[in-house]
Amino acid sequence: MSDQITFTIDGVEVKAKPGQTIMQAADDAGIYIPRLCYHPELTAHGSCRVCTVIVNGKPQTACTQPAAEGMIVENDTPELLEHRRNLVDMLFVEGNHLCMFCERSGNCELQAMAYRLGILAPKYPYFYPDKPVDSTHKDIFLELNRCILCGRCVNASKDVDGKGVFDFVGRSIDKKIAVNSDKNLKDTTMAVTDKAAQVCPVGSINKKGTAFKIPYGSDIEHKK
Amino acid sequence: MAKPKVATASLAGCFGCHMSILDIDERILKLIELVDFDKSPIDDIKKFTGRCAIGLIEGGCANEENVHVLQEFREHCDILISVGDCAINGDIPALRNNIPLKECLEEAYLNGPSVYNPEKTIPNDKELPLCLDRVYPCHEVVKIDYFLPGCPANAEIIWQALVALLNNKPLDLPYEIIKYD
Structure with a gap:
């Protein structure tokens, strides 16, 4: 139970390991979140804000925000496309x-x-x-x-x-x-x-x- | 019913985007069935003969003549399109934009390594259009309705845009043909 986190991205259920960010969990699940400054081998910097997603109604950068049980993430929406x-x-x-x-x-x-x-x-x-x-x-x-x-x-x-x-x-x-x-x-x-x-x-x-x-x-x- | 008219101009550009218009190959015959060309270097008509449906602008505004031509196009065309990177961001001519104009002219006519100019004059004949302080993208001078990027804008993007707009369809350009180089 505690070694797996379940949350949703645009209504699709995604599993994450504890400590994973939204970006890492999305990549493992084959869901693409647009990004620019993020590099998988480097410490996330969160500076470009292109990977901004809406987490439970609030904007967060997917590359720095840890995945949490039950969170509702919006990624592919017209508003976020415009923001990006x-x-x-x-x-x-x-x-x-x-x-x-x-x-x-x-x-x-x-x-x-x-x-x-x-x-x-x-x-x-x-x-x-x-x-x-x-x-x-x-x-x-x-x-x-x-x-x-x-x-x-x-x-x-x-x-x-x-x-x-x-x-x-x-x-x-x-x-x-x-x-x-x-x-x-x-x-x-x-x-x-x-x-x-x-x-x-x-x-x-x-x-x-x-x-x-x-x-x-x-x-x-x-x-x- | 008379065919809609298309006008084109090259401002501070290299005519590469006009070459791209010709690059639509045999489709140019179909284009001639769809439209008449008005003021354009393609048919060498120098003055507008009437209202145009579409104006295609290549190049940005580097001098006062470019601005006058662009304003004239805006007055005469229902839809005005920036074609190519020079019209959109100035591109190569805009490399002078962070160098003062005086320095650019002095380098070109007085100090450049290959300059021969014993009179030490910088051309200032009143027939010559005055250079602007920097090169301006077209949409910073007049309202531009659509943008077709590329250096040059490729034949496919120009063709698809013309066909869509002439048929009153929305401009829904496929991902594959949008290129900035």
Whole structure:
């Protein structure tokens, strides 16, 4: 009895093990909850809010909220679709997301989420922010125009690599990713084999010399 | 009954989206049965001859002429569609948006590594349309009714949108044809 939790997602009964989040239980049950910052191998950050579901009438992020006995979760509703579209729209206008020449186009989680949500154009005015590119490291370049502040590199570097190369600085619209150095990425302990170099959902942390290796049309998006 | 009219324009774009219109291949014969082209680079009609059902806009607004053309399209077209990423977000021309215009012009005409300009002049003939301070997406200048993303917007999305709108059907674009690249 106590080693299994039963709850519902959109009326479908789902079983969860104690300690599992709504997201983990949904994934095990084959129910998809849209997400952006969540990565199954990393500590959940709960920052993008795309996985917001309604739990017993209140909004909660599915990646951080533990499953509990009898909870009623709403996931696939018109209101949440609109909420998720608004969030993704805001991410697009706050950065400079130009898929046309991005190395990650066709293999980008932000782009894939926008396609999934059926976004044809963001509804908000574009910011066109002035963001830096750090290409000092011999194997990696950091493109902050495309950063969505998901926190994956921060957690991967801290928890998996044990290095703490990345962290957030600033608040609100001034929030950004900074590297643990007075200067640039090359002056940190970052290595191309680090977990932090593998987990970026967008085209912000890129391995040099790997761009456009896959011909247009045979990438993940175009193969669907 | 007269056929509905379609007008098209390329503002700060590369004509790639107009190439995509031609990319509908043999369906262009069917399109000609459905519509007449009014003001458009495709038939080289320079001035509107009357009211149009649909206006297709490629490119964003980089100078005052782009704004005038766009406003003229809004006046003459029942439905105005932003076609392609430049019209929707400025795309490549908008890379100048976080650099002051003065710096852009000085780099292009005075300081660029391959510039030969002994008179040190920046073009300012009154015939030249003035550059805007930045490149504006079309929907930040006039009301836009529909958006067809892509760089270029692909032939399929343009075709399906035109057929749906000309038949008074809702624009229900399938997931597979929405692409931003």
